Amino acid sequence: MTFSFEKNGNISHEYCKLFYNPNNGNPYLKVFICAALVAAVIFLPFVMFDKGIFMQYGDYNVQQIPFYKLANGAVRDGNIWWNWNTDLGSNFIGSYSFYLLGSPFFWLTLPFPPNVVPYLMAPLFVLKFSIAAVTSYAYINRFVRIREYAMIGAFLYAFSSFQIFNVFFNHFHDVTAFFPLLLIALEELTVNNRKGVFALAVALMCTINYFFFFGQVLFLFIYFFLRCGHKEFFPTLKKFMQIVIESVLGVAMAAFLLLPSVLAIIDNSRLNSTLNGFNLLFYPHVERYGLIFQSFFFPHDIAARPNLFSESNSKWASVAAFLPLFSTCGVITFLTQNKGHWMRRILIISVIIAFIPGFNAMFFGLNHNYYARWFYMPILIMALVTAYVLENKNYNIKKGIKWTALIIIIFGIIGLLPTKVDDEIVFFRFAEYIDRYWINYAIALAGIIITYVLIKRYRYDRKRFFKYAMPLTCLIIVTYSVCALTWGRSQSYSHEQVVDKGVYGVKNFELPDIKDEFYRIDIYKGMDNWGMMWGMPTIQAFHSTVPASIMEFYRSIDVERSVGSRPEIENISLRALTSVRYLMVEDPLDPKKQRAKTMKFDGFEFLALQNGFAVFENTNFIPMGFTYNYYCDDKILEETNDIKKDALLLKAMHLQDDDVRYYRQYLMKYGDYDEHNYKSYDRNDSGDSDYDKHNYESYDSDDIDDVFLDEKETLKMDADFRRMEACDTFDIHNKGFNAEINLSRQNLVFFSVPYDEGWTATVNGKNVEIVKANKGFMAVLGDSGYNDIRFVYTTPGLYLGILITGIAVLLFVVYIYIFKYFENKR
Numbered sequence: 001m002t003f004s005f006e007k008n009g010n011i012s013h014e015y016c017k018l019f020y021n022p023n024n025g026n027p028y029l030k031v032f033i034c035a036a037l038v039a040a041v042i043f044l045p046f047v048m049f050d051k052g053i054f055m056q057y058g059d060y061n062v063q064q065i066p067f068y069k070l071a072n073g074a075v076r077d078g079n080i081w082w083n084w085n086t087d088l089g090s091n092f093i094g095s096y097s098f099y100l101l102g103s104p105f106f107w108l109t110l111p112f113p114p115n116v117v118p119y120l121m122a123p124l125f126v127l128k129f130s131i132a133a134v135t136s137y138a139y140i141n142r143f144v145r146i147r148e149y150a151m152i153g154a155f156l157y158a159f160s161s162f163q164i165f166n167v168f169f170n171h172f173h174d175v176t177a178f179f180p181l182l183l184i185a186l187e188e189l190t191v192n193n194r195k196g197v198f199a200l201a202v203a204l205m206c207t208i209n210y211f212f213f214f215g216q217v218l219f220l221f222i223y224f225f226l227r228c229g230h231k232e233f234f235p236t237l238k239k240f241m242q243i244v245i246e247s248v249l250g251v252a253m254a255a256f257l258l259l260p261s262v263l264a265i266i267d268n269s270r271l272n273s274t275l276n277g278f279n280l281l282f283y284p285h286v287e288r289y290g291l292i293f294q295s296f297f298f299p300h301d302i303a304a305r306p307n308l309f310s311e312s313n314s315k316w317a318s319v320a321a322f323l324p325l326f327s328t329c330g331v332i333t334f335l336t337q338n339k340g341h342w343m344r345r346i347l348i349i350s351v352i353i354a355f356i357p358g359f360n361a362m363f364f365g366l367n368h369n370y371y372a373r374w375f376y377m378p379i380l381i382m383a384l385v386t387a388y389v390l391e392n393k394n395y396n397i398k399k400g401i402k403w404t405a406l407i408i409i410i411f412g413i414i415g416l417l418p419t420k421v422d423d424e425i426v427f428f429r430f431a432e433y434i435d436r437y438w439i440n441y442a443i444a445l446a447g448i449i450i451t452y453v454l455i456k457r458y459r460y461d462r463k464r465f466f467k468y469a470m471p472l473t474c475l476i477i478v479t480y481s482v483c484a485l486t487w488g489r490s491q492s493y494s495h496e497q498v499v500d501k502g503v504y505g506v507k508n509f510e511l512p513d514i515k516d517e518f519y520r521i522d523i524y525k526g527m528d529n530w531g532m533m534w535g536m537p538t539i540q541a542f543h544s545t546v547p548a549s550i551m552e553f554y555r556s557i558d559v560e561r562s563v564g565s566r567p568e569i570e571n572i573s574l575r576a577l578t579s580v581r582y583l584m585v586e587d588p589l590d591p592k593k594q595r596a597k598t599m600k601f602d603g604f605e606f607l608a609l610q611n612g613f614a615v616f617e618n619t620n621f622i623p624m625g626f627t628y629n630y631y632c633d634d635k636i637l638e639e640t641n642d643i644k645k646d647a648l649l650l651k652a653m654h655l656q657d658d659d660v661r662y663y664r665q666y667l668m669k670y671g672d673y674d675e676h677n678y679k680s681y682d683r684n685d686s687g688d689s690d691y692d693k694h695n696y697e698s699y700d701s702d703d704i705d706d707v708f709l710d711e712k713e714t715l716k717m718d719a720d721f722r723r724m725e726a727c728d729t730f731d732i733h734n735k736g737f738n739a740e741i742n743l744s745r746q747n748l749v750f751f752s753v754p755y756d757e758g759w760t761a762t763v764n765g766k767n768v769e770i771v772k773a774n775k776g777f778m779a780v781l782g783d784s785g786y787n788d789i790r791f792v793y794t795t796p797g798l799y800l801g802i803l804i805t806g807i808a809v810l811l812f813v814v815y816i817y818i819f820k821y822f823e824n825k826r
Contacts, residue, residue, distance in 0.1 A: 027147050028134050034151075035133035035158055038474050039126040042481045047122045050495050053503075054122035056485065057492040058304055058316075060168035062528035062542055065118050067099050068170075069503065070532050071106065073114040079734035082758075082793040085532050087541035087550055087565050088520075088578060089754050093795045094264020095545050097257050102207040103174040118503050121170065128173040132180075133158035139180040140384045142187060146391050148466040152473060153387030159477040160379050161300040161322035164484050168303065169318070175212040176376045178204060182216060183223065183380070189243060190227075190235050195819045198243065199812055202250025210261050215363035215374045226345045233342075249815065252808030259801035263757075267548035274366040280358030287312040288370070292354050295321045295372075296328050297407050299440045299480040301433075302488045308414070310432045319372040321379055323386060324476045325447045325469075327408075330386030333400030343385055350378035390465075397455055405448050412441060436487060443480045450476075493527055501586075501612055502527065506534035508611035511582060518624050518730045518737075519581035524569055526586050526613075539578050541565045549755040553776030556637065556654075557645040572603045572712075573647040576620040576719050577774070578752045582607070583616040602712050620719035625727030625739045625789070627747045628653040631667040633660055637775070643714075650718045653750055654774045663771065666747050666781070727789075736791040743787060748779040751791075758796045764788050 047054050055061055074083060074092060083092040093101060100106040105124050109117050137154035144150045157163075157180075166172040185201035188194040206213045224243075227233045235243070251258065283289065291309040300320035301307040323331075331347065338344055353359040354372065361367060363374040389395045415437055417430045431437035450472055458465035492498075501508075520537040523530045531538030542564040554561035559571060567574055575583075583604050604616035630652035640648050652670035655663055727739040727749070736759070741749055748771060755772045761780050762768060764787060773779035780789060 027141075027151070028137065031137045031151055031154055032130045032134050034474075035130040035155065036126050038155075038159065038477060039129040041478050042485070043122045043125055045482065046485060046489060049489075050499075053118050053495075053499055054125070055489060055492055055495065055498055056168045057302070057488045058168045059542075060170060061493055061498050063099070064168070064170040065121065065498065065503070066529040066532040067096065068106065068109065068117050068121065069114045070535075071096050071100055072109050072112070072117045073535070074734075076110060076114070077734070081735045081795060084537050084732055085535055087543055087546045087754075088539060088752065089537070090543070090546045090550075091260075091264050091756060091758060091793075091795055093257070093260050093798065094547075095543065097261040097264075098209060098211055098545050099171050100174075102209060102257055103171065104208075105174055115503060118499070125167070125170075125173065128177045129158050129163070131177040132163070132173070135178060135180040135184075136380060136383065139184050139380065140387050142184070143384060144387050144391050146462065148462065148470075149387040149391040152390065152466070152469060153383040155470075155473055155477065156323045156326065156386055157376075157380050157383040159324055159481065160376075160383070161295070161320040161324075161480070161484075162318065162376050162379055164481045165300045165303065165320035166318055166373075167485065168488065171209065172212075172318070172373065172376075175205070175209050178208060179216065179376065180380060181205075182220065186220065186224065186243070187233075189246065190239055191232055193239075195242070196246070196812070196816045199246035199250040199253070199815075202247055203253035206251055206254035207257055210258050211364075212373070214365065216377070218363055219374065219377045222349055223346060226349065227342045230342050245815070249808055249812050252804050253812065255801040255804035255808065256798070257801065259797035259804065260795050263797040264547075265545055268545070268551070273368040275357060275361050275368050279368070280361075281356065283357050283370070285311060285313045288314055289355065291319050292372070294411065295319045295375075296331075297404065297411065298322055298444045299484060301436070301440075302484060302491065304491050305433060305436075305487070307432045307437050308411075308430070314370055314372075317370050317372050318375065321375050321382070322444075322480075323379070323382060324480065325473045326386050326390075326451050327444060327447055328382075328404050329397060329400040329448065329451055330389040331382050331400070332403045333389050333395050333397045334385045336399060336403075337395055343381055343388070346381050347378060347385065350381070393460060397459075398452070401448060401452050401455065405452075408441070408444050408448060412445075415441065436483075439483055440480070443476065443483070447476055496612075497527055497586075502530055502533045505530065505611050506536065509534070509615075510608075510610060511615070517581075518579070518732055519621065520579055521582045521584060522575055522580045523584045523613075526584065528564060528566075530584075539565060539567065539575070539580060547754040547756050547776075549772075549776035551776075553754075553774065556775035557649065559646075569601060571644065571646050572620070573644060573650045573715055573718070575603070575618055576622050576715065576722075577646060577650050579622055579624045581618050581621045583618065584613040585616070587612055587614045603715060620715055622719055622722045623726045624730040624737075624753075625741055625749055625751050626722040627725040627741075627743065627749055628667060628722075630670040631655045631660065631664065632670040633657060636670055647715065647718070649774050650715070650722065653748060653779065656772055659771050663748060663781070666745075736793045738791075739789040741782060741787050741789065743782050743784055745784050747782060748773070749782045749787070749789065750774065750777065750779045752777050753791070754778075756793070756796075758793050759791055760794070761789065761791045 043054055070083070070085060071092075074080060080092050083090050083095065086092070086095055105128060108124070109120055112120060133154045136157040137150055140153040140157075141147065141150040144153065163173065163176060182201045182205050185198040189198040205216055224235075228235060287309040291306070291312045291314055294308065299322050303316050303318075306312060306315060334341070335344055335347060353362075354375075357370070358366070360370070360372070360374075364371055389397055389400070415430050416427060418425050418427050419430050420426075421429055428434065454465060454469050454472070458468060518537070520539055521531055523538060523540045526540070528540070528542035531540060544563045546565075550565065551561045554565065554567070557571070557574065559567050559574070583601060585601075587609060601616055603620045604618055607615045607617045609615070632648060632652040632654050634654075634657065636652075637645060637648060637654055648670075653667065655667075725741070725743065725747075727741040729738070729740045731738045737751075737753070739749075739751070743749075750773050752774075755770070755776055755778050759770055759778065760767070761770050761778075763780055763782055768780050771779045771781070778791075782789065
């Protein structure tokens with residue numbers, strides 16, 4: 001974007017010609033086009049640098065791109081039930097409704113094949129920023145008489161630092177793009193008595209993202225009650241009941257996605273960790289207060305690299321509230337000069353909420369993790385207030401400029417404080433990343449200086465003020481946005497890792513075709529979700545909304561599982577238990593030297609160098625669907641100290657106490673006998689065994705240490721035993737799987753597929769009970785001889801949700817008809 005100053009001091013620019021004089025043409029279209037141009041200028045350099053694809057860092061590269069690619073292919077193919085490529089397997093709708101299934105932008109990708117979708121991310125961003133500008137303009141324009149100022153306010157919201165910060169959280173922009181419609185709809189219902197729009201807005205926001213919708217409901221309560229009393233917004237009891245009715249109708253119309261989503265996450269362990277005690281009143285990290293305060297006056301730090309307040313423990317919390325160019329000038333002016341206004345009350349309440357942990361956490365169900373992901377709502381009010389102050393000349397905005405400038409200067413002094421570097425006291429190095437700090441400082445300072453000049457020279461000349469202010473606002477937007485995205489891109493994986501090895505990587509693998517046998521892979525210490533991009537089931541995954549049974553399983557074997565599944569290679573029995581056949585390790589060495597062959601991993605043998613990875617084959621691979629001779633209960637699992645717990649689960653199937661009472665007739669309790677203590681076991685060089693697994697000798701459990709071999713040798717024995725009676729076939733499909741197995745006796749058949757309420761199973765055509773086995777997986781009782789096992793998955797709550805939505809739509813139509821009928825009668 002370029003512009004030049006003419007001799008008379010006027011700015012000559014096609015952008016101004018397009019944007020100026022909003023009375024000519026459709027102002028909404030002009031806002032959309034201009035916002036699209038600004039967003040395109042921001043994203044274009046990055047798209048060109050990365051050969052057509054937009055890349056960033058963190059969650060964007062390893063979640064947003066893979067998720068969009070996977071979901072696009074799944075929906076196009078009709079695989080919307082059980083997804084085999086999400087962690088160990090997952091409810092597709094429950095896992096992806098939070099990220100993209102409710103987003104209108106995702107559905108725009110469906111005409112395109114999955115490999116094209118990553119190239120659509122930047123155009124979709126441009127569209128999201130443009131819609132955010134249009135919807136915020138529509139809201140701000142209700143309270144601002146002059147359209148030019150409403151346009152400035154719209155750009156402050158659409159390109160606020162909250163928006164730029166959360167580029168790597170792509171799905172946040174789905175919410176912020178449409179949120180102003182929710183406030184518009186409330187205003188329309190309460191002020192203009194327009195029926196139906198609020199219910200539709202509620203349904204839209206609830207569908208787009210249920211997690212953010214919960215916070216929006218809370219903000220809407222605050223907005224409504226603080227707005228009450230204003231002369232144009234004085235709801236009667238009748239109006240209040242209409243709001244309640246339309247709220248219920250709106251939520252019910254979104255039930256088709258909301259109900260299965262809630263049922264999918266209700267047992268998620270992350271929801272059970274809530275704030276309590278003094279943590280409700282005070283942040284444990286004192287620096288967090290400084291970070292929150294700073295966020296209103298300066299462009300944000302990138303999430304992965306906090307700068308001035310690096311010990312605030314708020315890396316991914318979305319603490320960003322900076323308005324480009326004008327910063328807090330208009331906000332401070334309004335707060336100090338309009339003490340009775342509803343907008344002032346909302347802003348003050350929002351600040352109080354931000355600084356008190358318990359109030360802040362209410363937007364996220366009192367979750368103990370700190371998030372500021374509700375800031376976009378008060379930011380919209382801040383943008384409105386700024387436009388309102390700019391329009392109304394009776395506000396002394398210079399006072400707000402002075403206060404903002406003073407705070408910026410103070411932060412400049414903080415940046416000069418001495419600090420210790422390598423045991424030496426130095427100045428100008430107080431910030432963690434000094435260059436980034438002073439660049440952001442310069443942007444904030446330049447903005448306040450430009451604002452002062454604009455106010456001083458053109459405060460009472462509306463046309464000239466807008467003619468200068470709008471392009472300068474866009475210049476600041478582009479400058480700080482490009483800086484932030486550049487810093488983010490510098491922390492990113494390479495284009496080769498994301499695109500060549502990731503998006504197109506699967507075509508570079510030539511793994512042995514073993515009779516189309518199902519298996520999982522293990523991408524150890526690699527980029528998250530590579531397997532997802534390859535369309536290959538894997539045990540490594542970065543995904544927050546997976547079945548709770550996956551988290552329960554990892555917790556039971558003392559492996560951390562919060563937002564990602566990343567078991568260490570030391571858990572070698574885990575790989576056998578979950579049917580991992582291949583281990584991929586990104587080769588950091590020169591492939592020409594073939595040095596990857598020297599890598600050593602217990603239980604894995606080097607196979608080949610493919611796609612820049614050293615590929616190893618698991619010598620202890622066990623096919624999906626196998627049997628046990630022993631079971632263990634909670635007490636045995638919890639008290640196991642002499643071996644790893646994942647190793648124990650390869651020896652004995654864990655059963656819940658209620659299931660032990662019935663199924664112990666088919667399995668022996670672990671500790672009564674030991675299948676490693678035998679006479680006739682003779683493994684020959686080929687790895688075969690002539691051991692009869694039903695011929696045991698009793699032993700004293702106190703002597704267990706003398707019986708056990710080393711873990712590596714024990715694993716080989718356990719894998720041999722499990723393979724002796726495993727499924728001959730295991731075929732997956734989008735609604736479950738089919739398996740065939742021949743059993744020497746009636747026994748439980750174990751599948752390392754996550755337990756979920758949506759599963760039903762049949763054995764030889766007869767319905768059977770699904771047993772929760774090994775702390776998160778499934779097993780069914782098979783008969784002696786041939787068994788045809790079929791598992792079918794139906795998303796819990798989906799059909800009921802669709803029914804509720806259908807009924808709600810009919811009630812909505814009746815509701816609108818009744819009011820239209822009586823209005824026409826009057």
